[in-house]
Amino acid sequence: MNTELSVSVIGEALVDIINDPRSSQTQTHPGGSPLNVAVGASRLGLRTTLVTHYADDTHGASLEKHLRSNNVDVIKGGSAPTSTAIATLGADGAATYTFDISWDLDDAWTTAAEAVRSAGHVHTGSIASVLAPGDEHTLSLVGAAREWATVSFDPNCRPAISPDVELVRPRIEQFVAASDIVKASDEDLLWLYPDRTPLEALEAWLDLGPAVVALTRGAAGPVILTRQVRVEMPAVSVVVADTVGAGDSFMAGLMSALAQLGTLGAVGREKLNSLSKDELSGVAAYANSAAAITCSRAGANPPTANELGPLDSSFSRRPSVKANGQV
Structure with missing residues (x-):
């Protein structure tokens, strides 16, 4: 891995309040897609900064402790209370959400811009890319970063927060066009493009400019495309505790694998655009395994x-991964 590479993640941090009908207890966990990606990237060895918002309140203190304990540096702005998301789990462990959230970098704008300028890779997505007033700051930071950094994006759409798909779609496409690497779920793409299959939507995104686009499909496993190569594989078989944070772990795994190949940062962009099928298969397997481990335990862990x-030449052929026992 390129140990000199630093990553800046831009986006929301919030507290997940999890209601599980299989349990009499309500659980609380630090959450938010960008926060989860930042923690995942840090755990996989990338020097990571999260540009975010949370308040100096009880929930904010829990976020601060979680980020610091995972060696994530923090730049935070805004003045609203710390955001929350109530996740209700179905019988299969899948989560549905309701939100009380705000997104505003506000007084952290200058410090955030400095952090992004010092990063070799910048990631953003989810609520931070579509929720005013902070979405404009996010797009400006990402657009400026391309001169010196690679950029990744995960729309992680939340119709409960931004329900007007006709407004959301063009903003999402602006971020796709500004990115080198894009990941989306089949649910994201079916909501954004109901008249296309997810794969058709993914292929259309390649035409907007990214070098690598990835589709996650839950138990069906991921598909990753470049202009030259397509890789598809089944999900790793696990006993699912829940799916909270699985897509974010996939994204962090994707970033870590690509960093290990030396394809992140502006100097790696040429190699990113010419990945071989074996390289892409290894990247897909690495990210797939990261998501599987997260599914095997409660919360975004x-x-x-x-x-x-x-990541090595054998990774795409490994039958299993370790995660607190056997997976």
């Missing part, structure tokens, strides 16, 4: 580098 091991 991504794996460490020790759990996944290094």
